[in-house]
Structure formats: C-alpha cells, structure tokens
Amino acid sequence: MSILLEANDISISFGGIHAVQNLSFQVKKGEVLGFIGPNGAGKSTCINLITGVYMPDTGSITFDGVKLTEKHTIRERVHMGMGRTFQTPRPFGNMTVYDNIFTVALQQNSFAAAHEKTKEVLKLTEMEHWADVASAKLPIEMRKWLDLARILANDPKFIMMDEVMAGLNPNEMENSFALIERLNQAGITILFIEHVLRAVVRVCSRVIVINEGRFLAEGEPREVLDRPEVIEAYIGGKRS
Amino acid sequence: MKTEQKKKWIHQVLPLSCIAIVILLLPFGIQSNYIITVAVTCFLFSCFGVCWNMISGYGGQISWCHAVFVSIGAYTTILMNNLAGWSPFIAIPVSMILSFIISTVIGKISFRYRGPFFSITTIAFAEIVRVLLLNFRDFTGGSAGITRPYIGASFWNLMFENDTPFYYISFVLMVGVVYITYRFEKSKTGYYLKAIKGDEDAAISLGIDTSRIKLTAFQLSAVLTAVIGVFYGAFINYVQPNTICGMDFSVQIGSVVIVGGLGTVWGSMIGAFILIPLIELANILLGAQGGAQLLYGLALIFVVIAQPRGVIYLFSKENRDRIAQKLGKGAKKTSEKIREKGREDI
Numbered sequence: 097m098s099i100l101l102e103a104n105d106i107s108i109s110f111g112g113i114h115a116v117q118n119l120s121f122q123v124k125k126g127e128v129l130g131f132i133g134p135n136g137a138g139k140s141t142c143i144n145l146i147t148g149v150y151m152p153d154t155g156s157i158t159f160d161g162v163k164l165t166e167k168h169t170i171r172e173r174v175h176m177g178m179g180r181t182f183q184t185p186r187p188f189g190n191m192t193v194y195d196n197i198f199t200v201a202l203q204q205n206s207f208a209a210a211h212e213k214t215k216e217v218l219k220l221t222e223m224e225h226w227a228d229v230a231s232a233k234l235p236i237e238m239r240k241w242l243d244l245a246r247i248l249a250n251d252p253k254f255i256m257m258d259e260v261m262a263g264l265n266p267n268e269m270e271n272s273f274a275l276i277e278r279l280n281q282a283g284i285t286i287l288f289i290e291h292v293l294r295a296v297v298r299v300c301s302r303v304i305v306i307n308e309g310r311f312l313a314e315g316e317p318r319e320v321l322d323r324p325e326v327i328e329a330y331i332g333g334k335r336s
Numbered sequence: 337m338k339t340e341q342k343k344k345w346i347h348q349v350l351p352l353s354c355i356a357i358v359i360l361l362l363p364f365g366i367q368s369n370y371i372i373t374v375a376v377t378c379f380l381f382s383c384f385g386v387c388w389n390m391i392s393g394y395g396g397q398i399s400w401c402h403a404v405f406v407s408i409g410a411y412t413t414i415l416m417n418n419l420a421g422w423s424p425f426i427a428i429p430v431s432m433i434l435s436f437i438i439s440t441v442i443g444k445i446s447f448r449y450r451g452p453f454f455s456i457t458t459i460a461f462a463e464i465v466r467v468l469l470l471n472f473r474d475f476t477g478g479s480a481g482i483t484r485p486y487i488g489a490s491f492w493n494l495m496f497e498n499d500t501p502f503y504y505i506s507f508v509l510m511v512g513v514v515y516i517t518y519r520f521e522k523s524k525t526g527y528y529l530k531a532i533k534g535d536e537d538a539a540i541s542l543g544i545d546t547s548r549i550k551l552t553a554f555q556l557s558a559v560l561t562a563v564i565g566v567f568y569g570a571f572i573n574y575v576q577p578n579t580i581c582g583m584d585f586s587v588q589i590g591s592v593v594i595v596g597g598l599g600t601v602w603g604s605m606i607g608a609f610i611l612i613p614l615i616e617l618a619n620i621l622l623g624a625q626g627g628a629q630l631l632y633g634l635a636l637i638f639v640v641i642a643q644p645r646g647v648i649y650l651f652s653k654e655n656r657d658r659i660a661q662k663l664g665k666g667a668k669k670t671s672e673k674i675r676e677k678g679r680e681d682i
C-alpha cells in the first residue's frame with residue numbers, strides 16, 4: 097500500500113503547553129487508521145495541523161505526494177481531498193439537512209449535478225428521511241452524520257473523524273461502524289480518532305497511540321491495546 | 337407537480353399580482369402629494385433594506401456604513417447636476433464604480449477577521465466620510481448641504497412637477513432589487529453566504545472561500561445601494577452630511593430590515609412600510625426633534641423582545657402551524673370544560 101499522508105517529526109506548542117512533540121506517523125492509502133490517546137493527548141491538535149488550522153512549529157506534513165506549506169490554506173487542502181469532522185458537530189444551523197449538503201456539493205458541481213450528488217450522499221449515509229429537517233433540530237448522532245455527509249459532497253480521498261462515537265449508544269455506534277465501513281469500501285482513507293477503545297478494535301486495521309503529545313505505540317489494534325504502557329497511559333496517566 | 341404549480345399560483349402569483357395592481361392604480365385615487373412622497377420614501381427604503389439585507393441578513397455581517405453608499409449616489413447626482421448639468425443617469429455608473437472601490441477596500445481590510453471587526457470598521461469608516469463631507473466645504477457645501485435647483489420637468493434629469501413619476505420609478509426599482517436579491521439567494525454565492533452565517537469555521541473547513549464570498553456580497557450590496565442612492569438624491573434634491581451620511585441613516589436602513597425580518601426578501605419591504613410611515617407620523621405629532629428616533633427605537637425594542645425574527649415571522653408557515661395548533665388545543669380544552677361542566681350540572 098502506498099502512503100497517502102506522512103507526518104514527519106511535527107511539534108507545536110501553545111504557550112508553555114507542548115500539545116504535540118516530535119510526532120511522526122504515516123497513513124496508508126485505503127486503510128482505516130485508529131488514532132487514540134487519553135484526553136488532552138493532542139489528537140484534535142494533530143487534525144488541526146493536518147488540515148492547516150495550525151502550522152507546525154517544526155517538522156513537515158506530506159499529503160498525496162505534496163509537502164504542505166503555509167501556502168496550502170485550509171481551503172486548498174480541502175480541494176486536495178481532505179475532509180474533517182469536528183469533535184462537536186457544526187451544522188449550518190440556518191439550513192435544512194439537504195441544503196447543508198447541497199451547498200457543499202455546489203463547489204464542484206453545476207446545480208443539476210449538485211442535486212444528484214446531494215441525493216447520492218443522502219442515500220449513502222441513509223439520511224434521506226432527514227433531508228427536509230432543519231439541521232439545528234437534529235439529534236446529536238444525526239449531527240455527527242451530517243458533518244460526515246457534508247464532507248462526502250466534496251468527494252474526499254481522506255477523512256479525519258474526531259471522536260464520532262463519543263456520546264452514542266451501542267445501537268447508534270453500530271450504525272456508525274457500518275457507515276464507516278461503507279465509506280472505506282468506497283475507497284476513502286480514514287483517520288479514526290477515538291477515545292472509546294472498543295470502537296477502534298471494531299473498525300481499524302492499524303492503530304497509533306499517542307500520549308502527552310508524543311508517540312507511544314503502533315500496531316494491530318487488539319495487540320496494541322494490551323500493551324502495558326498503553327494501559328498505563330489510559331488508566332493512570334501517571335507515567336514518569 | 338401540477339397541484340404544486342396551482343398552489344404556487346394561489347399562494348404567490350395571484351396575491352402578488354393583486355398587490356401590484358393596487359399599487360399601480362393607487363396614485364389615481366390619491367390627491368395628496370404628501371402621501372405619494374411618503375410612499376416613495378417607503379419604496380426607496382425597501383430598496384435600501386433589501387440591499388443591506390444581502391450582506392447583513394443573509395451573511396450575518398452587520399454593516400453600519402450603508403449611508404455612505406447612499407451618499408455616494410446622492411452626492412454624485414447633485415454635484416454632477418450642479419457642476420456640469422449632467423443627468424442622474426450618468427451619475428449611476430460613476431457611483432457604481434466609486435461604491436465598488438470603497439466596498440472592496442473596506443471588505444479587504446475587515447473580512448479577513450472574524451466577529452464584530454467588520455461592523456466596527458464600517459462604523460469608523462462612515463464617520464470618516466461624514467467628517468470629510470463636512471470639511472470639504474467648497475465642494476460639498478459642508479454642513480449647509482447642497483440643493484439641486486428645479487429647472488423644469490424632465491425624465492432625463494429625473495425632475496418632475498410632483499412625486500407621482502417617482503412613485504412609479506421607485507416601485508420599479510424595488511421590483512428590480514427584489515428580483516436581483518431573489519436571484520442572488522438562489523446563486524452559488526447565496527448558498528455559500530448562508531453557510532457562512534450558519535457556521536463560518538465549518539464553511540472554511542469544507543472549502544468555502546469565506547472572505548471572497550463575503551466580499552462579493554458586500555460589493556453587490558454596496559453598488560446596488562449607490563444606484564438607489566442616485567434616485568434618492570434626485571428625489572430629495574438636497575443632501576447634507578449629518579442626515580444622509582450620518583449613523584442615524586445607516587441605523588434606519590438596518591432597523592427597517594430587523595423590524596421586517598432579517599435574511600428574507602419580503603421582510604425589508606414589510607419593515608419599510610411599517611417604520612417609514614411611523615417615523616413620518618412621529619415627525620408630524622412630536623415635531624422633527626428626535627421624536628421619530630424615539631419612536632423607531634421603541635419599535636425596534638418591541639420587535640426584538642416580541643418577535644426577534646421580525647414581523648415577517650407572523651406570516652410564516654411555521655407561525656400559522658403554531659397558531660393552528662394552539663387553537664386546536666384551545667378548542668379541545670373548552671370542549672373538555674364544557675363536558676366537565678355538563679357532568680357537574682348533572
């Protein structure tokens with residue numbers, strides 16, 4: 097498998113907080129890579145570094161063979177094929193579910209094609225019966241799906257999901273797993289950020305663990321989660 | 337599909353045509369030029385409101401410098417007439433270019449930043465322009481203002497014996513800007529702009545060029561406002577910095593939309609036809625010294641408290657459903673009461 101994204105020795109600090117330190121990892125084309133770590137480990141910050149919200153203090157990120165610089169704005173990276181969800185979903189609350197997706201679809205399509213694209217996305221995410229609902233009135237798990245659906249309207253190569261399972265009940269989680277599998281089968285590479293370990297084992301082919309902004313472990317999910325240093329990071333957080 | 341078209345006819349086309357016919361015939365039934373003058377003011381403020389709404393209603397970027405764009409149109413018209421005898425129709429392209437340049441400068445500076453930065457920039461800018469107009473006395477007449485003298489009726493000069501021709505002109509202008517807004521709302525830019533109002537960070541994260549979209553909407557809004565300003569100048573024939581370029585004027589434009597309903601095409605018109613006559617009435621009853629300000633201040637507070645979504649909400653389907661539901665419940669309650677009472681009687 098070829099490499100889609102490579103982070104090479106990236107670091108960023110906010111004031112005195114070293115949110116990410118000398119982190120290197122690779123995402124292979126077509127995989128679902130789990131990215132886990134306790135709260136405050138620097139997972140969301142990594143997404144922000146990859147998407148261009150922040151620039152790393154040191155190190156570099158390469159996406160699809162292109163080394164990303166300050167010239168690659170958030171917007172440009174989106175049009176290179178990146179998509180991300182937010183830890184707290186952010187629908188366009190003044191629009192229906194349909195228009196949320198349609199607006200994004202308009203970027204790469206004519207009006208007629210955007211309508212087709214919207215219907216296609218609604219079908220893929222099984223959100224057809226929510227289409228005319230005001231997005232501000234959606235229940236939380238549907239908001240998370242809407243975040244995903246909107247990204248899909250851009251035909252991304254790579255999606256970063258920031259804790260999409262948090263706050264879902266087992267049934268809703270099961271539906272989300274199925275959706276992620278469908279997306280992956282459609283050829284989309286996924287960086288699956290999660291706090292819930294069970295979820296990672298269920299959908300990821302490989303997992304990376306970070307703690308306090310640093311690389312901790314990497315490997316097959318079940319095996320990695322059994323490693324003492326990973327258990328310790330999660331339970332105690334008193335490594336020293 | 338067919339029934340949908342029929343519905344559209346009954347709910348939109350038919351009532352709108354009726355209103356249009358009534359509006360077109362109205363001047364024949366009205367002898368008072370004063371009422372026509374107020375009606376023209378209503379139409380023109382509807383136009384200003386519709387233009388302001390483009391950036392501030394749909395985009396959530398509240399502008400307090402639209403008086404500047406009105407002034408550009410009005411001053412250009414009167415100055416060109418007085419200095420060179422040129423027609424307002426020549427002032428139109430000139431003020432379009434001027435307002436385009438100015439809105440581009442303001443937008444480029446302020447749309448890169450988030451939150452209230454744009455609003456504050458517009459306030460500062462409007463004050464600068466007002467002070468400049470006051471100080472370049474030789475050219476602008478300073479605080480005394482300048483008048484466009486009457487030299488005989490002519491359409492080319494937009495000068496008429498009474499205000500009836502303006503009544504029709506401003507009505508056509510209103511239909512024009514409403515049509516443009518309608519098209520704008522349905523354009524790609526319109527969709528992106530609404531997304532920006534919904535959540536700007538999310539819009540950026542999905543690839544929308546938010547600063548460019550906000551700039552485009554602001555430019556369009558400014559240019560259209562200046563065009564209406566040309567007609568406004570030709571209509572009032574007198575410009576003075578503190579009135580036409582003051583904060584009051586910008587606030588009045590904003591108030592019209594907020595009272596009527598932000599982010600809707602019809603809201604601006606409803607707002608204008610409520611506020612403008614109210615202000616006129618206040619001027620008559622309370623005198624021109626601030627009575628009007630007080631009144632529309634109160635109107636604004638009332639709307640914001642009673643119905644923040646504006647008067648237009650009262651006509652929305654959502655509200656009709658809500659009332660129907662309420663009435664339904666109320667009816668049930670009374671029937672239950674009657675039943676209970678009946679039992680008691682037994």
Ligand SMILES: Nc1ncnc2c1ncn2[C@@H]1O[C@H](COP(=O)(O)OP(=O)(O)O)[C@@H](O)[C@H]1O
Pocket residue numbers: 110113114115133134135136137138139140141142
């Ligand atoms: N913009 C910011 N300013 C200051 N500190 C930040 C900022 N973003 C993240 N941090 C800090 O960086 C650390 C990592 O945060 P985050 O990436 O959100 O963790 P995670 O998503 O793994 O829970 C935390 O200590 C957080 O407080």
Ligand SMILES: [Mg+2]
Pocket residue numbers: 139140141183258
């Ligand atoms: Mg996080």
